[in-house]
Amino acid sequence: WQLAWAVETLLGPTYGSPIKQIMVLPKSKEAEAKSYYLAFITEDKVGLQILPLDGNPYKSNALLCHPTGASAFACSYDGQFLFTAGGSDCTVLSWEINLNVMEAAAALGGKDLAPFYTLLEGGKDGKFYREMEDFFYYCQVRHQGLDSMDKRQVSTRIPLPEVPSLMRALAYFPTEREIEDMQNEVKFSKYAETGKYVTDIDLEEFIKLYVNHRPACSTSSNELVQAFRIVGNCDSTGQPVLQRHELLELLQLRGTLQLFYYHFIETVFIFCGEYLLEGEIPNEISVETFTSYILGFLSSAEQSGSSPTPK
Numbered sequence: 001w002q003l004a005w006a007v008e009t010l011l012g013p014t015y016g017s018p019i020k021q022i023m024v025l026p027k028s029k030e031a032e033a034k035s036y037y038l039a040f041i042t043e044d045k046v047g048l049q050i051l052p053l054d055g056n057p058y059k060s061n062a063l064l065c066h067p068t069g070a071s072a073f074a075c076s077y078d079g080q081f082l083f084t085a086g087g088s089d090c091t092v093l094s095w096e097i098n099l100n101v102m103e104a105a106a107a108l109g110g111k112d113l114a115p116f117y118t119l120l121e122g123g124k125d126g127k128f129y130r131e132m133e134d135f136f137y138y139c140q141v142r143h144q145g146l147d148s149m150d151k152r153q154v155s156t157r158i159p160l161p162e163v164p165s166l167m168r169a170l171a172y173f174p175t176e177r178e179i180e181d182m183q184n185e186v187k188f189s190k191y192a193e194t195g196k197y198v199t200d201i202d203l204e205e206f207i208k209l210y211v212n213h214r215p216a217c218s219t220s221s222n223e224l225v226q227a228f229r230i231v232g233n234c235d236s237t238g239q240p241v242l243q244r245h246e247l248l249e250l251l252q253l254r255g256t257l258q259l260f261y262y263h264f265i266e267t268v269f270i271f272c273g274e275y276l277l278e279g280e281i282p283n284e285i286s287v288e289t290f291t292s293y294i295l296g297f298l299s300s301a302e303q304s305g306s307s308p309t310p311k
Contacts, residue, residue, distance in 0.1 A: 007185050010053045011119075011212045015062045017043035021072065024051070025079040025097070037099065039082055041070045046084050046095060048102055055212040057119060058109025061102060065093060113204050119211045128170075132210075135169045136203050157200040160186055166206065172214045182213055228287050235284070242285045 022040040025048075038049040040062075047062025066086035073084040082095040109115045117124040120132075139162040140155060158166070163186070164179045174182065186209065187197050201209070228240035235241045282289055 007188055008053075009181065009185065009213055011055045011057075011216060012049065012053070013057055013060050013062075014216060015042045015045050015047065020070070023073075023075060025075055026077060027079060035103075037079075037102070039073070039075060041065070041073045041084060044068070044070055046070065046073060046082060048097070048099075050102055050106055055208060056106065056109065056115045058115050059102070059106045061105060063095075065095070066091070113207060116207055116211050120207070132170060132207070133203065135166055136206065139166050157202045158206075159200050160198070163201060163206065163209070167210065167213075170210065172210065174213065178213065182209060185209070224291070225287055228290075232285075235286075239286060242290075244283050244285065247285060 019040050019042055022038055025037040025039055027036065036051040038051055038053075040047055040049065042062065044064060044066055045062040046065040047060060050056075050059035065084045066089060068089045069087040071085050071087045073082055075082055080097055082097060083092060084095065085092050109118075117129070120126065121128040123129070136158060139158045142165075143159055143162055160183055163182060164174065167174055167179075167182075186201055186205070187199070189198050191197060225240060228242060232240050232242035232246065
């Protein structure tokens, strides 16, 4: 799940279902902890989150409370207990809150950017991080001009307009609205303190921006098939297909819908909108054609050693 906190988009750990209810725990006078805490329930779990939100995965924890579903929860006046109510199980459970465990888990997760490195494939020593560094400094060169013969001004920061290109180089393709949100988030991040706009960003700041804004969950093949069944038709074999004119119409008319079943349409536009002309898209598009021929993903035919043929 992702939360819009003030002007920020921050990533929280996924627990199998969206959050159903949240509340800020009251702070007792005897409490030693300096932080505030957010309590929440999902479909079947109860959890705590250390505030302020920043995307650190070690600042959150959840436990299974009602396997058949949690319907509501409440907190004691002193913030020492949570009470969860089930649904079909007809039970109410009391949970004692131990904030020391939360603080210990956050401390063991590391300081500064260490927790965010764990969210990158391979961590800080992995191939993905090295590629991120290379792309980051390439953005500096590109901004200064690829054909420039002047002495390069090496810096630890890149201009804000380079952020969308860097995101796309890392295989995250945000929409224009998402790009605007990201740039505004950085631009106004220090305005309340300094009265000035932020016009550039360093690598560490970019990593936090990337892990908080990239999609929290990827689309599965079953979800993609379901999307084809919703917006397309079945061929003679019963497999869902989409006609080329239908795809182009959906791109033009429904590419901005927030419904899940149209998410793949936005993906098509991002991946191939600038590169594939209308005549190069097959007349009839199956799920296999969409994933392997248009998006270029590895297909089952390629895994077995044969080449896919567009349908």
